Amino acid sequence: MISRDKIRFAAVGDLHCTKDSGGSLRRFFAEAAEAADALLLCGDLTDYGLAAEAHVLVEELGGARIPIVAVLGNHDFESDDPDQVRRILTDAGVKVLDGEAVEIHGVGIAGVKGFAGGYGRGALGPWGERAIKQFVNEAIQEALKLESALAKLRTEQRIAMLHYSPIAATVQGEPLEIFPFLGTSRLEDPLIRYPVNAVVHGHAHRGTPEGKTANGIPVYNVAKPLLQRTFTDRPPFRIIEVPAPSAPAV
Numbered sequence: 001m002i003s004r005d006k007i008r009f010a011a012v013g014d015l016h017c018t019k020d021s022g023g024s025l026r027r028f029f030a031e032a033a034e035a036a037d038a039l040l041l042c043g044d045l046t047d048y049g050l051a052a053e054a055h056v057l058v059e060e061l062g063g064a065r066i067p068i069v070a071v072l073g074n075h076d077f078e079s080d081d082p083d084q085v086r087r088i089l090t091d092a093g094v095k096v097l098d099g100e101a102v103e104i105h106g107v108g109i110a111g112v113k114g115f116a117g118g119y120g121r122g123a124l125g126p127w128g129e130r131a132i133k134q135f136v137n138e139a140i141q142e143a144l145k146l147e148s149a150l151a152k153l154r155t156e157q158r159i160a161m162l163h164y165s166p167i168a169a170t171v172q173g174e175p176l177e178i179f180p181f182l183g184t185s186r187l188e189d190p191l192i193r194y195p196v197n198a199v200v201h202g203h204a205h206r207g208t209p210e211g212k213t214a215n216g217i218p219v220y221n222v223a224k225p226l227l228q229r230t231f232t233d234r235p236p237f238r239i240i241e242v243p244a245p246s247a248p249a250v
Contacts, residue, residue, distance in 0.1 A: 005244050007105045010035055012237040013042030013163060013202020014223040016075060017057040019050070025060035031235045033064040038104045040240075042202040042222055043073025043113060043163025045089070050079055054088040061092065067104045068094045071111040073163035073202060097161070099145030101152040106245035107159060110149035114164030114201070115139040117184035124180065143186040150194035157242040158196040163203050166191060169211025170221040171204040188213050197242045209238075 010032035015025065032039050046053035061068060076085050086096045095102050097111025117124045117139040126136040142164075150160065165171050165183030174182060182204050191199060192215050199217060205225040212218055220238050227236035 006241045007038070007107050007157070007244050008036040009038050009040050009107075009159065009240040009242070010237040011040040011042060011161070011200040011220065011222040011240055012224050012227065013073065013200075014044040014205060014225060015041070015057065016044055016047045017053050017060070018047045019052045019056060021053075022056050022059060025057070026063045028235060028237075029061055029064040032237050033066045035235075035237075036066065036239060038067040038069065039064055040109070040159070040161050040200055040222075041068065041070035041094075042161055042200055043071050044075040044202060045070060045072065046076050046085060048078045049076045049082060049085055051081075051084050051088060054085045058088060058092040058094075061094070069102060069104060069109055069111065069161065070094050070096045071098065071161055071163055072096065072113050074113075097149070099149050101149045103155060106155060107157045107242055108153035108155035109159045109161060110146060110153060110196070111161045112142055112146040112149060114146070114162040114166070114183060114187050115142040116164060116181045117186060118180035119168040119183070119185040122180065123185055139184045139186045143184075143190055146187060147190035147193065150190055150196070153194070156245050158194075159240065159242065160191060160196045160199045162187060162199070162201040165201045165204055165207070165219070165221065166199060167211050167213055167219050169208060170201070170219050171207045172211075173206045173208050174204050182207070191215075191217055198240050200238070200240065
């Protein structure tokens with residue numbers, strides 16, 4: 001269904017697929033495949049990061065005959081074996097990004113899980129105990145991975161996908177006390193240096209559907225529970241449209 005002038009991406013995160021989810025997502029993915037040219041999965045694909053959950057998810061994705069790109073979320077790390085989740089998805093044809101870039105229908109996509117740490121003046125700094133420095137360093141490393149992925153893109157149109165939010169605007173609605181655990185503005189810095197058409201993320205189930213970076217890039221919170229609650233008249237995925245790549249000059 002690729003049109004001449006637009007490429008359509010269906011974006012959703014926080015599927016939290018369990019061992020008992022068989023049969024509950026297949027129609028949802030089929031609807032996404034009908035509405036879009038590619039599917040973007042923004043982390044927390046499984047509930048506990050178990051191989052059995054990843055296998056169920058792969059079965060459910062079987063009805064989506066379009067390219068699928070994913071990043072992992074914190075839930076996918078819960079059982080300390082995210083590589084197994086990644087391998088199961090990759091073997092099924094899903095492109096799982098962790099600081100890499102991929103091109104889909106001529107649109108460049110950079111993906112990373114991201115991390116926590118807070119926003120703006122409230123961001124945690126690398127000072128004091130070693131544990132604090134390690135925590136902040138994790139956020140810095142995720143931001144560097146995102147920057148590296150964005151720097152690799154050579155396409156006219158680009159999308160960044162994460163699990164954690166790079167801005168505070170799309171976590172508004174969550175309890176203020178947990179804002180620092182929903183993302184960090186360290187992830188916004190690469191997006192200012194390497195602008196994209198749109199950013200998609202999940203994680204903040206009670207956040208706000210959209211916001212903008214400091215340089216005006218639209219950011220969409222595509223956590224499935226949020227989309228279900230906000231857009232009750234349609235399936236809970238967000239359609240992101242970008243202009244189709246220009247034909248090369250002859």
